[in-house]
Amino acid sequence: MVASSATLAFRSAGLRARALPLAQRSLICYSRAAVQLQSSLRCYSSEPKPETAEKAKEAVKETAETAKEATKEIKDAPKEAPAPVAPKKGGRRSKKFFCTSLALALLVGLVYGSDTRASIHRYAVPPLIRLLYPDAEEAHHFTVEALKQLHRFGLHPRERGDPDGDGALATEVFGYTLSNPIGISGGLDKHADIPDALFDIGPAIVEVGGTTPLPQEGNPRPRVFRLPSQHAIINRYGLNSKGADHMAEVLQERLRDFAYAQGFGEHELAQERVLNGEANVPPGSLVSGKLLAVQVAKNKATPDSDIEAIKRDYVYCVDRLAKYADILVVNVSSPNTPGLRDLQATAPLTAILSAVVGAAKGVERKTKPFVMVKVSPDEDADEQVSGICDAVWGSGVDGVIVGNTTNRRPAPLPKGSILPEDEQPIVKETGGYSGPQLADRTVALVARYRALLDKPNMPELEKRMQEQTATAKEAEPDRENVPAVGAAEPVHKYGRKTIFASGGITNGAQAQAALDAGASVAMMYTGVTYGGIGTVTRVKQELRQQK
Numbered sequence: 001m002v003a004s005s006a007t008l009a010f011r012s013a014g015l016r017a018r019a020l021p022l023a024q025r026s027l028i029c030y031s032r033a034a035v036q037l038q039s040s041l042r043c044y045s046s047e048p049k050p051e052t053a054e055k056a057k058e059a060v061k062e063t064a065e066t067a068k069e070a071t072k073e074i075k076d077a078p079k080e081a082p083a084p085v086a087p088k089k090g091g092r093r094s095k096k097f098f099c100t101s102l103a104l105a106l107l108v109g110l111v112y113g114s115d116t117r118a119s120i121h122r123y124a125v126p127p128l129i130r131l132l133y134p135d136a137e138e139a140h141h142f143t144v145e146a147l148k149q150l151h152r153f154g155l156h157p158r159e160r161g162d163p164d165g166d167g168a169l170a171t172e173v174f175g176y177t178l179s180n181p182i183g184i185s186g187g188l189d190k191h192a193d194i195p196d197a198l199f200d201i202g203p204a205i206v207e208v209g210g211t212t213p214l215p216q217e218g219n220p221r222p223r224v225f226r227l228p229s230q231h232a233i234i235n236r237y238g239l240n241s242k243g244a245d246h247m248a249e250v251l252q253e254r255l256r257d258f259a260y261a262q263g264f265g266e267h268e269l270a271q272e273r274v275l276n277g278e279a280n281v282p283p284g285s286l287v288s289g290k291l292l293a294v295q296v297a298k299n300k301a302t303p304d305s306d307i308e309a310i311k312r313d314y315v316y317c318v319d320r321l322a323k324y325a326d327i328l329v330v331n332v333s334s335p336n337t338p339g340l341r342d343l344q345a346t347a348p349l350t351a352i353l354s355a356v357v358g359a360a361k362g363v364e365r366k367t368k369p370f371v372m373v374k375v376s377p378d379e380d381a382d383e384q385v386s387g388i389c390d391a392v393w394g395s396g397v398d399g400v401i402v403g404n405t406t407n408r409r410p411a412p413l414p415k416g417s418i419l420p421e422d423e424q425p426i427v428k429e430t431g432g433y434s435g436p437q438l439a440d441r442t443v444a445l446v447a448r449y450r451a452l453l454d455k456p457n458m459p460e461l462e463k464r465m466q467e468q469t470a471t472a473k474e475a476e477p478d479r480e481n482v483p484a485v486g487a488a489e490p491v492h493k494y495g496r497k498t499i500f501a502s503g504g505i506t507n508g509a510q511a512q513a514a515l516d517a518g519a520s521v522a523m524m525y526t527g528v529t530y531g532g533i534g535t536v537t538r539v540k541q542e543l544r545q546q547k
């Protein structure tokens with residue numbers, strides 16, 4: 001009966017607490033169960049029934065007899081048997097001391113281990129994971145699952161001491177003031193399992209996905225390979241995805257938990273109130289000063305030649321996911337889905353992006369998600385880059401993520417070195433290459449996109465701009481300093497396109513170079529897998545030191 005009361009207490013407490021952060025949930029469950037358990041015990045002790053008392057007496061008698069027999073056996077035992085050791089004086093005290101020290105050591109270990117600044121995260125954990133999981137994909141799954149479980153119990157690594165609190169790294173993106181200009185790139189949290197654990201390690205942007213409309217397996221394994229000497233990875237995952245509906249469920253549950261924890265209640269209206277800004281946090285990230293990006297892609301089985309079907313794929317994902325995103329990212333640059341990168345040609349890209357922008361505008365939410373397109377570093381000929389920029393302006397998307405993995409094989413670092421023998425077959429694996437060797441090219445490409453996006457060459461856009469300027473002049477004839485119509489004017493008239501940089505960023509100097517080239521956010525993936533969970537904190541610290 002006591003046990004079943006406790007179980008009931010766990011269940012009822014669990015139902016209500018489901019909508020709270022898990023660390024709090026467990027505490028609530030435990031404390032409610034404990035209260036009920038105590039009251040059940042109280043029932044037993046305060047109202048003993050006569051037959052229960054009788055049974056208790058019998059049990060006491062039986063126990064006493066057994067004890068007598070046991071004492072007799074000890075007395076009759078052969079003399080050479082070792083005499084029982086009498087407890088030492090002060091034994092209890094030393095036991096207490098030992099327990100207290102152990103508890104203290106555990107506490108200190110926990111505080112240290114859950115701080116992103118702990119050097120164990122940089123120097124011990126990544127090599128240990130590589131040793132335990134020679135298959136890089138298994139290491140990826142292990143890390144995501146470990147972070148998920150640690151976050152559930154509030155034991156996950158996090159940035160302590162609010163280093164962004166001084167505002168030194170604050171930056172404006174889409175009208176939001178972000179706490180810092182660092183992001184986690186797509187693919188690390190493919191199924192939106194750990195956005196909150198990732199936010200807690202310090203970035204202002206977390207990109208989850210890419211997700212496809214229908215679930216798909218991706219390419220056969222093995223499909224992720226390490227080049228440890230280069231701190232680089234080659235992957236050909238092929239956009240393995242649990243599908244947009246699954247991700248929508250996960251993100252909705254996250255929103256429901258948040259709304260309940262904030263005191264908005266459990267009903268659907270509570271979620272709408274959070275989505276419409278009543279909690280004073282962005283509707284996607286649910287964290288002040290941070291934004292959640294959700295990346296969408298097409299299914300491999302959708303024919304590359306059927307633009308209408310491809311548009312339907314992207315729009316399907318947007319319809320399911322836009323509600324939970326601050327930014328939607330259109331992936332047309334993964335090298336591992338055949339034909340995907342061909343969608344970066346101006347006409348198909350404009351058609352796809354226009355469809356996504358239209359669908360994003362239709363989301364039932366006060367503020368609509370912004371839309372960005374993630375482009376490949378390999379489509380870098382002048383006409384390709386300017387064609388993509390035309391599609392960006394033509395479709396009305398809000399920005400570009402410049403960079404992804406590359407099909408090329410960059411020269412090893414340091415310059416002039418050669419790969420160790422065991423890595424030479426690995427570098428020939430098919431797939432997208434990522435790692436610090438990409439950084440210089442990313443910075444150069446960001447600068448080119450910045451220049452082109454700031455001076456759109458679309459004639460119709462310039463015509464619209466001139467018309468608007470003329471209207472503005474007519475409306476405000478007395479206004480002084482009306483800006484002259486110049487090449488850079490459309491940027492101010494139509495809103496400057498935002499750029500995020502992704503590719504090879506692993507330290508503060510590289511992040512700063514990307515920002516100086518015109519990016520608003522420097523994103524990381526491979527750098528975190530080699531540098532550990534404290535990489536974002538370290539890069540931000542290096543950025544601060546450069547200021």
Ligand SMILES: Cc1cc2nc3c(=O)[nH]c(=O)nc-3n(C[C@H](O)[C@H](O)[C@H](O)COP(=O)(O)O)c2cc1C
Nearest residue numbers: 185186187210235404434435502503504524525526
């Ligand atoms: C294992 C792995 C999986 C990735 N999955 C995706 C993905 O699903 N979608 C995407 O747009 N980029 C994906 N990327 C690319 C990264 O988001 C990033 O753009 C690229 O790795 C370059 O940045 P980095 O050098 O900081 O890793 C993946 C990269 C890696 C290493």
